[in-house]
Amino acid sequence: MDKMIEVNDLSFSFGSGELKNTVLKNVDLTIHAGEIVIMTGPSGSGKTTFLTIIGALRQATEGNVCVIGQQLVNSSEYAKVKIRQQIGYIFQQHNLLKSLTAVQNVAMALEMHPGLSETQRLQRSADMLCSVGLDDRLYYKPDQLSGGQRQRVSIARALVGKPKIVLADEPTASLDKHSGQDAVGVLKKLAKEAGTTILLVTHDYRILDIADRIVELEDGIIK
Incomplete structure (x- = not known):
């Protein structure tokens, strides 16, 4: 099975000198293609910091971080952009633009795919929203949607570009039990x-039961 994420001896700190705060300590983790891993x-404990490094949103300088075959430690901005184009992101607060409809919010994720026309982007986005059960909410704005529906829009946005990896940071934190389980089930x-x-x-x-594997990060160390 292909290794999509391979991390060896990753350490990361904020600040320097007396103000240095080490967040990740010699972390090792391998995740294979098609695997669902919950951290x-x-x-x-460093979970979000770890996620932003894997997602090429933060630069790591110590250890080895190979994502989809690309080394991210001390990598160039060009290399990080190429990786971001192959990753879908889901955030706790949805990060939807309030002035745009659901289908427009999803279509924004396809703007990094220059081979698609605007009509194609909107059609693919509508199809994706139908896949997450929002076929009757395509033209609703975020304020007109429930928390669970907004998270389904963010799931559609993360998946519409057919990414190889999806990174999700506390996707159910603002949802009740039913809505949260519903969203991660989709x-x-x-x-x-x-x-x-x-x-x-x-x-x-x-929501731990959706995972193929669960890992625990505590004090910057994988347990």
Whole structure:
């Protein structure tokens, strides 16, 4: 099975000198293609920092971080952009633009795919929203949607570009139990159908059953 994420001896710190705060300590983790991995751990353990490094949103300088065959430690901005184009992101607060409809929010993720016309982007986005059960909400704006529906829009946005990896940071934190389980159930179904790899960071022990594997990060160390 192909290794989509391979991390060896990764360390990461904020600040320097007396103000240096080491967040990640010699982390090792391998995730294979199509695998759904949940990372748990207390607040401040380094989970979100780890996710941003894997997603090429933060530069790491120590260790080895290979994502989709690309080395990200001390990598160029060009290399990081190429990786970002192959990753879908799901955030706790949805990060939807309030002035845009659901289908327009999803279509924004396809602007990094220059081979598609605007009509094609909107059609693919509408199809994706139908796949997450929002066929009757295509032209609703975020304020007209429930929390669970907004998270389904963000799932559609993450998957519409057919990414190889989806990174999710506390995707159920602002949802009730039913809405949260509903949203991650949709994510798992669609990701499994597409063979997409998922790394999901959460405190929500109600959704652990969607994972193929669970890892715990505590005090910057994988348990």
